[in-house]
Amino acid sequence: MAPTSDFEQMWSDLAPVGRSASSGGYFRQPWTTAEAELRSWFAEQCAARGLVVETDGIGNQVAWWGEGDQPGVLTGSHLDSVLDGGAYDGPLGVVSALAALDVLRDRGFEPGRPLGIGVFVEEEGSRFGRACLGSRLVTGATTWEQARELRDRDGVFLADAVSDAGLDPDAGLLSLDRVGTFVELHVEQGRDLVDRDVAVGLASEIWPHGRWRFDFAGQANHAGTTRMEDRRDPMLTYAMTALAADEQARLGGHRATFGRISVQPNGTNAVPSLVTAWLDARASSDDALAAMVGAIGRQAHDRADRDGTSLDVSAESVSGAVAFDPDLAARLAGLGDWPVIPTQAGHDAGILSEAGIPTAMVFVRNPTGVSHSPDEHAETADCLAGVTALADVLAELAGTPA
Amino acid sequence: MAPTSDFEQMWSDLAPVGRSASSGGYFRQPWTTAEAELRSWFAEQCAARGLVVETDGIGNQVAWWGEGDQPGVLTGSHLDSVLDGGAYDGPLGVVSALAALDVLRDRGFEPGRPLGIGVFVEEEGSRFGRACLGSRLVTGATTWEQARELRDRDGVFLADAVSDAGLDPDAGLLSLDRVGTFVELHVEQGRDLVDRDVAVGLASEIWPHGRWRFDFAGQANHAGTTRMEDRRDPMLTYAMTALAADEQARLGGHRATFGRISVQPNGTNAVPSLVTAWLDARASSDDALAAMVGAIGRQAHDRADRDGTSLDVSAESVSGAVAFDPDLAARLAGLGDWPVIPTQAGHDAGILSEAGIPTAMVFVRNPTGVSHSPDEHAETADCLAGVTALADVLAELAGTPA
Numbered sequence: 001m002a003p004t005s006d007f008e009q010m011w012s013d014l015a016p017v018g019r020s021a022s023s024g025g026y027f028r029q030p031w032t033t034a035e036a037e038l039r040s041w042f043a044e045q046c047a048a049r050g051l052v053v054e055t056d057g058i059g060n061q062v063a064w065w066g067e068g069d070q071p072g073v074l075t076g077s078h079l080d081s082v083l084d085g086g087a088y089d090g091p092l093g094v095v096s097a098l099a100a101l102d103v104l105r106d107r108g109f110e111p112g113r114p115l116g117i118g119v120f121v122e123e124e125g126s127r128f129g130r131a132c133l134g135s136r137l138v139t140g141a142t143t144w145e146q147a148r149e150l151r152d153r154d155g156v157f158l159a160d161a162v163s164d165a166g167l168d169p170d171a172g173l174l175s176l177d178r179v180g181t182f183v184e185l186h187v188e189q190g191r192d193l194v195d196r197d198v199a200v201g202l203a204s205e206i207w208p209h210g211r212w213r214f215d216f217a218g219q220a221n222h223a224g225t226t227r228m229e230d231r232r233d234p235m236l237t238y239a240m241t242a243l244a245a246d247e248q249a250r251l252g253g254h255r256a257t258f259g260r261i262s263v264q265p266n267g268t269n270a271v272p273s274l275v276t277a278w279l280d281a282r283a284s285s286d287d288a289l290a291a292m293v294g295a296i297g298r299q300a301h302d303r304a305d306r307d308g309t310s311l312d313v314s315a316e317s318v319s320g321a322v323a324f325d326p327d328l329a330a331r332l333a334g335l336g337d338w339p340v341i342p343t344q345a346g347h348d349a350g351i352l353s354e355a356g357i358p359t360a361m362v363f364v365r366n367p368t369g370v371s372h373s374p375d376e377h378a379e380t381a382d383c384l385a386g387v388t389a390l391a392d393v394l395a396e397l398a399g400t401p402a
Numbered sequence: 403m404a405p406t407s408d409f410e411q412m413w414s415d416l417a418p419v420g421r422s423a424s425s426g427g428y429f430r431q432p433w434t435t436a437e438a439e440l441r442s443w444f445a446e447q448c449a450a451r452g453l454v455v456e457t458d459g460i461g462n463q464v465a466w467w468g469e470g471d472q473p474g475v476l477t478g479s480h481l482d483s484v485l486d487g488g489a490y491d492g493p494l495g496v497v498s499a500l501a502a503l504d505v506l507r508d509r510g511f512e513p514g515r516p517l518g519i520g521v522f523v524e525e526e527g528s529r530f531g532r533a534c535l536g537s538r539l540v541t542g543a544t545t546w547e548q549a550r551e552l553r554d555r556d557g558v559f560l561a562d563a564v565s566d567a568g569l570d571p572d573a574g575l576l577s578l579d580r581v582g583t584f585v586e587l588h589v590e591q592g593r594d595l596v597d598r599d600v601a602v603g604l605a606s607e608i609w610p611h612g613r614w615r616f617d618f619a620g621q622a623n624h625a626g627t628t629r630m631e632d633r634r635d636p637m638l639t640y641a642m643t644a645l646a647a648d649e650q651a652r653l654g655g656h657r658a659t660f661g662r663i664s665v666q667p668n669g670t671n672a673v674p675s676l677v678t679a680w681l682d683a684r685a686s687s688d689d690a691l692a693a694m695v696g697a698i699g700r701q702a703h704d705r706a707d708r709d710g711t712s713l714d715v716s717a718e719s720v721s722g723a724v725a726f727d728p729d730l731a732a733r734l735a736g737l738g739d740w741p742v743i744p745t746q747a748g749h750d751a752g753i754l755s756e757a758g759i760p761t762a763m764v765f766v767r768n769p770t771g772v773s774h775s776p777d778e779h780a781e782t783a784d785c786l787a788g789v790t791a792l793a794d795v796l797a798e799l800a801g802t803p804a
Contacts, residue, residue: 023675025622025667083667084622084675126669189627209626211670220427220486220775223659223682224611224746225591228652230771235660236648239641246638250630257625258637260670261663265427265485267528268613268662268680270774273425273486278670280625344626369632372672373622 007099007387008380013041014091018081025084025374030122030133031059031165038079038091042119045098051117057171058162060134062118064178065101065111066398071180072114073398075100075390078123078134078348085124086376088187092364094119096185096387103391112400114178120348127152127161129211129278130317135348138174139355176357181328181397184349185362185390187378191369192341199385201339202329203361206350208289209255209282210318214241214300218309220265220273232308234275235263241300245279248292248299254283255344256292278316282344286320322350325358332360335392345371362390409501409789410782415443416493420483427486427776432524432535433461433567440481440493444521447500453519459573460564462536464520466580467503467513468800473582474516475800477502477792480525480536480750487526488778490589494766496521498587498789505793514802516580522750529554529563531613531680532719537750540576541757578759583730583799586751587764587792589780593771594743601787603741604731605763608752610691611657611684612720616643616702620711622667622675634710636677637665643702647681650694650701656685657746658694680718684746688722724752727760734762737794747773764792 018026018034028034042061043053051063064072077093097117104111120138125131128150136142148159148169162169193201216234242258249256257280264274279296283289297313304311329340341363353359364378364386420428420436430436444463445455453465466474479495499519506513522540527533530552538544550561550571564571595603618636644660651658659682666676681698685691699715706713731742743765755761766780766788 082672083669085667085672124669124671129670131671189624190629191632207626219772219777222591222747222773222775223661224609224657224684224748225773226657226771227592228648228657230593233648233659235644235663239644242637242641243645246630246635255626255628255630257635257671257673259625259665259672259674260668261637261665263661263663265487266662267485267526267774268531269526269533269659269682270484270487270661271659272661273775280671282626345624346626369623369628370621371624371627372669373624373675375621 006102007095007384010045010095010098014095015087020084023084023374026081026087027083028079028081029127030080031161035080036165042079042094046117049101054174056174057167057169058134058137058173059121059165059167060119060138060174062116062174064114064116066114068114069178070113070401072116072178073181073183073394074116074118074179075183075185075394076118077184077186078120080122080124080126082124082126082372084374085372086374088376088378089371090123092187092378092383093185096383096390099387100391100394103387104395109395111398113398115394115398116178123348128158131346132348132351135351138176139351141351141355144169179357182349182352182357182359183362183390183393183397184347185364185386186347187371187376188363188366189343189345189369189371193363193365194367194369196339198339199365199382200336200389201341201363202333203324203343203363204329204340205324205342206322206346207282207284207342207344208286208319208321209344209346210289211316212279212281212293213314213316214277214279215312216275216304216309218271218273218307221271223269223271226271231271233271234309235272237300237304237307237309237311238275238277240303241296244299245296248295252283252288252292254288254292256281256296319346319350322353324353324360328358328360332393332396335396336389360393362386362393408504409497409786412447412497412500416497417489422486425486425776428483428489429485430481430483431529432482433563437482438567444481444496448519451503456576458576459569459571460536460539460575461523461567461569462521462540462576464518464576466516466518468516470516471580472515472803474518474580475583475585475796476518476520476581477585477587477796478520479586479588480522482524482526482528484526484528484774486776487774488776490778490780491591491773492525494589494780494785495587498785498792501789502793502796505789506797511797513800515800517796517800518580525750530560533748534750534753537753540578541753543753543757546571581759584751584754584759584761585764585795585799586749587766587788588749589773589778590765590768591745591747591771591773595765595767596769596771598741600741601767601784602738602791603743603765604735605726605745605765606731606742607726607744608724608748609684609686609744609746610688610721610723611746611748612691613718614681614683614695615716615718616679616681617714618677618706618711620673620675620709623673625671625673628673633673635673636711637674639702639706639709639711639713640677640679642705643698646701647698650697654685654690654694656690656694658683658698721748721752724755726755726762730760730762734795734798737798738791762795764788764795
């Protein structure tokens with residue numbers, strides 16, 4: 001079976017799931033109907049290949065090819081999306097894993113150690129605000145006792161969302177005991193590969209990054225009758241902070257974004273009482289990240305003093321720098337003369353790497369670099385090159401017994 | 403019957419309706435359960451006074467004391483609130499109207515011409531974005547054909563919201579044929595009366611004011627991997643525009659507020675694709691208002707050019723300056739040596755005045771000036787002074803036949 005037909009068939013099967021008719025983007029939030037459909041689809045794909053899928057208490061999934069207790073090779077990614085996201089971020093890694101397995105079987109490959117395909121839940125943190133929640137729980141980076149109290153935007157507890165999705169959070173989590181190496185294929189989310197004119201690359205590191213919640217509190221008041229000098233308007237403090245974040249990131253060559261905001265009462269003719277905004281910040285080192293977030297916070301506090309508002313900043317999640325196993329990257333790069341490049345995006349691969357599992361990432365070229373957007377794209381030829389590259393990587397890693 | 407007991411009883415009856423347990427503020431949006439309860443309460447109060455309430459097809463209400471076709475005197479206000487609003491804005495005028503009628507009857511007053519008490523719906527525009535919608539429809543300033551297609555934040559059409567509330571929009575609207583004069587009592591929303599150390603004042607004029615919708619469009623993208631210089635982030639354009647609005651209003655002694663915002667997709671790790679924000683702007687003259695909004699728009703467009711975003715500005719509602727009948731104000735001011743002051747807030751009184759009905763407003767002191775907020779307040783003694791003042795005004799206006 002040629003990879004082309006398999007890959008393209010799987011891709012078109014997934015295309016309508018969770019897609020917005022108006023924007024063309026995807027709403028595949030965890031523990032929703034769309035995500036349940038994706039989980040069923042994955043189980044069917046595995047079953048069609050004679051693999052048995054294990055689904056854990058929160059919806060992480062894994063299917064192993066080959067028996068034995070020796071350390072195996074796991075590949076895969078995630079199927080959830082950001083709000084109004086693209087088709088490739090996550091699903092490309094899962095579909096490519098299945099297609100790569102087909103390629104290996106077509107080649108007559110027999111795994112020397114177990115080869116697994118996995119799907120982690122809530123990688124984007126789009127519903128409960130914690131990115132890589134599934135892999136964090138599996139590795140113990142986050143405990144269930146910490147996570148179960150998280151609430152989504154509608155106030156639903158994580159534990160209830162999981163139960164309502166027909167899962168049993170008390171049924172336990174996936175074991176990573178059999179995972180000797182992890183490989184995640186992912187669409188690139190920048191333009192490094194475009195600039196280098198190659199279809200495939202490997203990851204060297206993930207920048208440190210995190211999410212901080214800024215609560216700007218003021219006093220609700222009438223938008224007409226309240227003199228400007230009598231106001232305590234938190235929207236102004238927020239606005240200056242958003243511009244300060246942009247400036248700080250530009251100055252340091254880092255990233256800082258306010259993409260989510262919630263305003264109370266959010267009425268046209270009322271000065272707001274509260275503006276809550278979330279800062280996504282990333283930098284090339286842990287120190288640089290802390291310095292940038294500190295500088296943004298200081299500017300925000302100074303402006304709050306001027307505006308008569310108050311500010312509370314709390315870190316919702318902070319991930320330190322992740323250096324992927326350099327020996328592994330060097331060994332794999334030799335298979336295809338692939339460049340080894342850094343990324344500013346968090347991934348389940350980063351969580352598993354931090355948990356001590358030798359980990360590699362394979363990137364597939366993104367012609368515009370656009371991601372987390374309905375405009376996210378990868379050419380089919382590049383996706384197929386990614387499948388072949390992933391098959392080569394898996395053959396290298398799983399070809400011989402541990 | 404002393405006004406104290408009546409006023410305070412009515413006030414405490416209304417206190418729990420539509421009140422948020424968490425903020426203490428009010429959510430009395432039109433055509434909701436809370437507003438239906440207020441409408442029933444008003445009908446019961448009128449019935450207890452032997453008055454028959456007429457409710458029109460969209461929920462405007464009026465009850466007349468006295469027969470005859472000669473031009474009468476209408477007083478009243480509204481019962482809806484902004485989101486998380488105060489108790490006084492609107493209801494104080496309705497409760498005071500009922501209490502003033504009690505005072506007049508206690509005095510043995512017999513109207514020389516019909517005296518009516520009215521309630522207009524959706525004065526705040528908190529649900530469908532058009533302030534004074536009820537009075538605009540009654541006067542013809544807005545037609546039903548224009549209004550029926552309005553949608554609330556959940557996409558519900560106005561016509562459906564009205565029908566779902568058990569009203570029949572095809573049943574017609576209140577006639578103003580019997581209204582020779584309109585008087586609206588309202589809590590002051592600034593601090594003019596505090597500064598003058600008096601409990602009651604009259605209105606001279608309403609500043610011109612309006613609402614403009616700003617749609618800032620950019621490109622959704624990954625908050626981590628997208629270099630700052632590759633972004634088209636509409637949040638930055640918005641942030642600068644919010645600060646520019648504040649600056650323009652301060653420079654001119656006007657008002658400009660961005661209190662409402664909607665972000666797409668509103669995800670922490672995505673550069674937004676679209677930021678929609680509503681500008682509430684008010685100034686002391688029509689020219690000054692147009693100049694200020696124009697200046698804000700130009701600064702916003704300049705910034706959009708720098709950010710690679712685009713901007714569309716549309717006026718949702720603009721109300722020109724309203725000068726209340728100066729002879730009427732002078733005549734009434736003599737009753738209590740009341741100051742005559744301008745307001746920056748729109749009112750149904752402004753709509754009726756613009757429709758050619760001689761109109762006056764009575765303001766009751768607000769000790770902090772705070773309004774459109776759970777903190778909005780007026781002292782009971784001042785409210786009772788307002789009731790007496792309104793009774794005096796009504797006696798002056800309705801004491802003799804037309």
